[in-house]
Amino acid sequence: MSTVYQSSSTNYVxxxxxxxxxxxxxxxxxxxxxxxxxxxPGVKPSQSLILLAKLAIYGSTRGMLTLQGIINALQDRFLxxxxxxxxxxxxxxxxxxxxxxxxxxxxxxxxxxxxxxxLDITQGEGDKRKRKRRIRPNHPTPSQxxxxxxxxxxxxxxxxxxxxxxxxxxxxxxxxxxxxSYGTIPYPEYGxxxxxxxxxxxx
Numbered sequence: 060m061s062t063v064y065q066s067s068s069t070n071y072v073x074x075x076x077x078x079x080x081x082x083x084x085x086x087x088x089x090x091x092x093x094x095x096x097x098x099x100p101g102v103k104p105s106q107s108l109i110l111l112a113k114l115a116i117y118g119s120t121r122g123m124l125t126l127q128g129i130i131n132a133l134q135d136r137f138l139x140x141x142x143x144x145x146x147x148x149x150x151x152x153x154x155x156x157x158x159x160x161x162x163x164x165x166x167x168x169x170x171x172x173x174x175x176x177x178l179d180i181t182q183g184e185g186d187k188r189k190r191k192r193r194i195r196p197n198h199p200t201p202s203q204x205x206x207x208x209x210x211x212x213x214x215x216x217x218x219x220x221x222x223x224x225x226x227x228x229x230x231x232x233x234x235x236x237x238x239x240s241y242g243t244i245p246y247p248e249y250g251x252x253x254x255x256x257x258x259x260x261x262x
Contacts, residue, residue: 071179091118092114094137095118102139111133115133122177156176158186159185159186
């Protein structure tokens, strides 16, 4: 029966038996599951960074570590990580913590710095589900619309093109005109009586 250990706020199934199966053949029960069950080859370890991070977390005192705690644990155990502190492997561990479902964040007290990570083997070896991002309609912004207009060629309209306008049998009023405050009823500019323009039924 699997044992359960308790983190700060959540219970997780003990990952010891699960991690023992990562070896071929499986790690015997007499060996403690942590980074120190691996030999230090003096070069980059052949095990994956994901497995090393799991062993670092599980082998810690409380079964929880921050990112920096994982990095420190690997440097304490392996010469390669001590000699290459600024290499991309540190960023790779950060990436795996956010990517792999087995690494879960644990609530922590305000006095600690960084996020605590623990192992939840019930999540399996897969990746975490990504949130579906809402796709926004592809409407141009005002600046984009202005740019589209400014890029329109000036000669897109044919200035030589002519149009036939409808003719009217009724004589047109001769201006110039001035308009009232509504801008709809024209008056002759030089005296004369009030008149309105009626719509022409022939138009």
